[in-house]
Amino acid sequence: MTKIASQSYFQDVCDAAVAALETLGVVVTAADLATSFEAPNKKGFGDAALPCFPFARQLKMPPPKIAEKVAEAFHAPPAVVKVAPISGFLNIWYDPGIVASEVLPSIQEAQHRYGASDEGAGKTVCMDYSHPNIAKPFGVGHLRSTVIGNSLKRTLEHRGYSTVGINHLGDWGTQFGKLIAAFREWGDEDELLREPIKHLYSLYVRVHQEAESDPSWDDRGRQEFKKLEDGDPANRELWQRFRDLSLREFGRVYQRLGVAFESDAGEAFYESKLSSLIERLTKEGHAIEGDDGALVIPMPDTEEEPPLLLRKADGATTYATRDLAAAEYRFTTYEFYRCLYIVGSAQALHFKQLFTALKQIGYEWAERMRHIEFGWVKFADSMMSTRQGNIIFLNDVLSEAVDKTRSIIAERNPDLDDPENVAEQVGVGAIVFWMVSVKRQKDVNFDWDEVLSFDGRTGPYLQYTHARVGSLIARYGKQIPTSSVDYKTLSTEEERQLLLQLADWPRRLSQAIQFYEPQILASALLDMAQAYNRFYQNVRILDGDQSAVEARIVLADSLRIVLNSGLYLLGMGAPSRM
RNA sequence: GCCCCCGUAGCUCAUUUGGAUAGAGCAGCGGCCUUCUAAGCCGCUGGUAGCAGGUUCGAAUCCUGCCGGGGGUGCCA
Numbered sequence: 001m002t003k004i005a006s007q008s009y010f011q012d013v014c015d016a017a018v019a020a021l022e023t024l025g026v027v028v029t030a031a032d033l034a035t036s037f038e039a040p041n042k043k044g045f046g047d048a049a050l051p052c053f054p055f056a057r058q059l060k061m062p063p064p065k066i067a068e069k070v071a072e073a074f075h076a077p078p079a080v081v082k083v084a085p086i087s088g089f090l091n092i093w094y095d096p097g098i099v100a101s102e103v104l105p106s107i108q109e110a111q112h113r114y115g116a117s118d119e120g121a122g123k124t125v126c127m128d129y130s131h132p133n134i135a136k137p138f139g140v141g142h143l144r145s146t147v148i149g150n151s152l153k154r155t156l157e158h159r160g161y162s163t164v165g166i167n168h169l170g171d172w173g174t175q176f177g178k179l180i181a182a183f184r185e186w187g188d189e190d191e192l193l194r195e196p197i198k199h200l201y202s203l204y205v206r207v208h209q210e211a212e213s214d215p216s217w218d219d220r221g222r223q224e225f226k227k228l229e230d231g232d233p234a235n236r237e238l239w240q241r242f243r244d245l246s247l248r249e250f251g252r253v254y255q256r257l258g259v260a261f262e263s264d265a266g267e268a269f270y271e272s273k274l275s276s277l278i279e280r281l282t283k284e285g286h287a288i289e290g291d292d293g294a295l296v297i298p299m300p301d302t303e304e305e306p307p308l309l310l311r312k313a314d315g316a317t318t319y320a321t322r323d324l325a326a327a328e329y330r331f332t333t334y335e336f337y338r339c340l341y342i343v344g345s346a347q348a349l350h351f352k353q354l355f356t357a358l359k360q361i362g363y364e365w366a367e368r369m370r371h372i373e374f375g376w377v378k379f380a381d382s383m384m385s386t387r388q389g390n391i392i393f394l395n396d397v398l399s400e401a402v403d404k405t406r407s408i409i410a411e412r413n414p415d416l417d418d419p420e421n422v423a424e425q426v427g428v429g430a431i432v433f434w435m436v437s438v439k440r441q442k443d444v445n446f447d448w449d450e451v452l453s454f455d456g457r458t459g460p461y462l463q464y465t466h467a468r469v470g471s472l473i474a475r476y477g478k479q480i481p482t483s484s485v486d487y488k489t490l491s492t493e494e495e496r497q498l499l500l501q502l503a504d505w506p507r508r509l510s511q512a513i514q515f516y517e518p519q520i521l522a523s524a525l526l527d528m529a530q531a532y533n534r535f536y537q538n539v540r541i542l543d544g545d546q547s548a549v550e551a552r553i554v555l556a557d558s559l560r561i562v563l564n565s566g567l568y569l570l571g572m573g574a575p576s577r578m
Numbered sequence: 579g580c581c582c583c584c585g586u587a588g589c590u591c592a593u594u595u596g597g598a599u600a601g602a603g604c605a606g607c608g609g610c611c612u613u614c615u616a617a618g619c620c621g622c623u624g625g626u627a628g629c630a631g632g633u634u635c636g637a638a639u640c641c642u643g644c645c646g647g648g649g650g651u652g653c654c655a
Contacts, residue, residue, distance in 0.1 A: 042598070051597060053635055063635075087598055088635090133655090170655070267655090294653060304581070305651095312653040319655050345583060349650055352582095375583080376648075408617070426617090438591065441583070443648070449604095450590065454617050456603040457591085464617045472614050504594090511594065523592065526602085537610090537619040578617080 007102055007503055009079035010034070010048070013092060016080075017050055020073040024066070026055050039504075046082070046091040047500060053088055063088030096496045100487035100555065103503045107558040108482055112565040113158075115506040120161030123337035126330050127153055127163055130259070131266075131343075133170035134246045135179055135200035138253050138394045140446055141344075141377050147435045148374060149342040150259045150571045151518035158569060159513055164334050165259075168326065169266025171243050174316075175204070177225025178217065180238050182207035196245035198393075229271075243268075253394055256428050258571055270325040274317050277325050278310060286361050297357045308353040323354050331365055338368050340516065345373040345441070372516045375443035392446070402427030404452050405460075409578070416577060425573030426460050432571050433459025437522040457526050459572060462563065465529040468536065469560040470576040473553065476542060480557045481550045489548040494535035495555060501528035505562055509569075518570060525566040532559045 014030040014037070021028055033050065040049045052066040059066055067085030074083050074090070082093035107114045129149025132142045153163045182203040183192075191199040211217035228235040247264065254260065278295065281287040287295050287310050296307035308320050330339055341351060351371035358366035379392070405427040409419045416422060434451050437459075438444050454460040473480070490499065501524070508524040511517070535541075541552045567574040 038597070039594075040598075041593075041601080045598075049598085051636095053597075056635065089598065173655080175654095290652080292653085296652065307652055309652045314653075316653080318653070320652095322655095344649095346649055347655080348582065350655085353652095373583090378648095405617095412617075413615075442591085443584075445590085447590085453590095453604075456617095458603085458617085460617055461603095464615080468615055468618080475614055508594080515595080519592090520594080523594090523602095526592095530602085533618060534620095536614080540614075542614055578615085 007099070009077070009094065009099055009102055010037075012077035012079060013037070013048065016075055016077050017070070017090070019075065020070045021055070023073040024055075024059060024069055026058065039500075040089075040091065045086060045089070046084070046093040047496075048092045048094070049086075050090040050092075051088065052085075052090060094496075094500075096490050096499055097488035099503060100490050100495075100499055100551070101485075103499060104485075104487065104554050104558050105482075107502065107561055108480065108554065111561055112568070114562060114565065115509045116158045116160070118160040120156060120159045120337075123160075124162045124164060124334050125156055126166060126334055126336040126339040127342065128166045128168050128326075128340065129153075129342035130254075130261075131168040131170060132246075132250055134266075135176075135197065135204060135242050136170075137197055137201055138250055140379075140392050140394055140397060143394055143431075144374055144377055144435055144440075144444075145342045145344070146254075146257065146259055147432050147571055148372070148440055148518060149340075150257065151436055151521070151569060152340070152342070152372070152513075152516055154569045154571065155509065155512055155518070155521070158509065158565075161337075164263065164330075164336070165261040166330070167261040167264040167266070169243075169247075169264055169268075171239075172267040172271060172322075174221060174225045176228060176239055176242075177223065178207045178211070178221030179204055179242065180224040180228065180235055181217065181220040183238065192241075192245065196242075197249050200242060200246070253398075256395075256398055256424070257432065258573075265326075265329075267319070267322050270322045270329065273325045273329065274321055277328070278317075278321070281310065281361070284361075286357075297360065299353060299356055300360070305349065305353050305356060308357045320350065320354060320357075323350075324357060327354070327358060327369065328363075331363070336365075336368060338370060340370050340372050342372045342374070345375055347371070348373055370516070372440070374440035377444055377446055379446045397451070398428050398431060400427075400448075401430050401452055405430070405454075408454065413578065422575045422578050425575050426454075426463055426578060429459040429463055429567075429572040430454060431459075433462070433522065436518045436570055437526075439519045440517060460578075462525055462529050462567060463572070463575060464578060465532060466560060466563045466567065466574050467576060467578040469532065469556050469563070472536075472541060473557055473560065476549075476553050480554060485550050485554055486547045487551050487554075489551045490555060492535075492539055494531070494538050495552070498528065498531040498535050498555060498559060501531045502558055502562055505566075521566055521569055525563060525570070528559060529563065532556070532563075 011030065014033045017033050018028060018030050037048050037050050040046055052063045052070065055066050056063050064085065064087060067088055067090050070090050071083050071085040076083055079095050079098040080092055081095045084091050110116070127149055130142060130146040132138045153165055156163050179200065186203060186206065188199065207217055224235060228239055278287065281297070287297050289295050293313040294309060295311040296309055298307045299305035309318050310321050311317055327339065330336060348371060355366050355369050358369070402423050405423040406419065409416055409423055431451060435444070505524060508520055512520040539552065541556055542549060564574045
């Protein structure tokens with residue numbers, strides 16, 4: 001079922017269709033029809049269409065006949081210029097002037113809040129995303145969670161929700177014991193301060209290599225981690241430094257991406273809560289001990305879901321335990337309306353178990369949890385590897401994109417003001433858009449040629465379109481007219497298409513939230529940018545008589561407003577020149 | 579073995595939660611800058627939607643089976 005934007009001209013159309021159907025003896029409500037109308041997918045079929053197939057059975061009449069009858073009985077409201085029955089559909093053409101006179105002033109008035117609402121007022125959404133591991137590189141894999149989470153966060157806020165961005169850092173675990181031991185053995189203070197993550201990661205890689213031939217490293221690692229857990233001041237301090245330095249470096253990436261968190265409570269944060277949690281669950285009978293000494297929460301359907309492992313046979317807890325503790329903590333702290341986990345599909349079963357366990361414990365809020373899963377970021381075998389392990393450092397990727405942008409600017413727009421800032425926004429924007437423009441369930445292949453492509457349906461295309469409108473409006477040089485604009489002058493096909501794209505934006509926002517899918521916004525913005533570029537190419541916006549120029553400039557400026565706000569919602573910059 | 583996800587043009591992806599003749603971009607070929615930024619616009623070429631059934635007035639979309647790819651399957655997260 002397809003919905004069309006709920007503008008008032010559309011309400012009129014629904015009412016008229018209800019009346020027309022009534023003359024045939026069909027009783028429906030305008031609300032029913034509102035969800036039945038579709039946007040025709042083909043040129044020449046108008047701007048909206050009502051499928052008449054569902055009425056065929058009741059009327060005992062072939063759908064094309066019904067469409068014909070409805071068209072005859074249809075009293076067209078002012079916004080409709082033409083109605084025609086086509087192969088079982090009732091097709092409707094709008095008067096662009098009337099649509100424009102409703103849509104464009106509402107954009108001009110709302111500015112960047114066009115499409116916003118207060119539907120989320122009073123509702124808090126917790127969002128667990130990004131969650132890199134301390135002392136390890138921030139890779140391209142983490143980028144997907146970060147970028148999707150950031151975009152959803154901004155979109156939810158646009159719709160009135162309060163959001164709590166939580167960076168659930170991987171800052172605990174036995175690997176820190178090894179890392180501490182490795183740092184004591186080979187660590188270099190200067191190196192640590194200069195390139196903390198590269199240094200720590202090389203130690204991490206080295207100690208694992210050493211451990212393969214010399215198992216004593218495993219024991220040393222265990223001992224150091226035990227000391228860390230027991231609060232040994234020296235180990236504690238070292239761990240804290242690793243964490244602080246890593247976070248500081250992540251911060252630089254986050255800054256480039258425009259990402260900010262309300263909380264960076266990671267795994268370590270929940271450690272102190274685990275023993276009481278386990279004790280309570282055992283006492284209440286939710287957790288039971290298995291034959292081999294492990295403590296689990298059994299699942300109702302063992303075939304479907306294996307039990308959730310709370311404590312291993314060796315007494316150590318698991319990430320499931322920490323996630324359970326984190327869920328409890330988040331609910332008591334934030335009383336969330338939704339708690340979103342933006343985590344890869346590989347962990348789908350884990351979250352299914354987690355949510356089931358919460359329900360079994362008796363938390364009615366378990367149903368407010370959602371796993372927002374996404375596919376893998378894969379790499380073509382060449383190119384991808386850096387010397388240490390198979391990881392691309394995100395900062396290097398971003399810098400590569402910025403370098404390319406810088407050289408394009410030098411070539412095409414050498415007089416541009418502040419080229420460095422523009423290169424940063426466009427380069428980073430290209431990467432962000434590349435990630436967010438594919439439906440999140442799908443795997444993506446990291447391919448330099450594709451990621452660094454700036455032509456066609458790409459981030460730079462959107463930004464370039466935005467910059468060009470901005471430049472056009474600057475050339476216009478006057479205030480955007482806000483009253484007594486004659487929208488009747490908007491009559492070309494290009495103008496109509498752009499107008500309908502703009503009118504559809506609020507609906508696309510709703511869908512993006514409904515499906516937790518930023519790609520919907522990316523796709524909508526590309527469509528409207530393309531509609532604008534055709535308009536720009538084929539219609540001289542600033543030439544001609546004053547009333548026509550005014551209407552066109554309001555149309556162009558409205559596109560600029562929506563594009564600007566849409567780029568923000570995707571997590572991209574919108575330079576005014578490029 | 580069992581469970582989940584994916585399979586659409588040479589490549590990368592859409593297809594608005596079942597609608598009309600499945601659309602874009604890239605790549606290829608051909609056009610458009612003395613006029614608002616050519617990171618743009620226009621045209622051409624390109625399809626048995628993995629395969630086979632089923633449900634429906636109507637299926638890329640829902641169901642079943644098979645093929646192919648990926649992931650998961652109590653002690654890594």
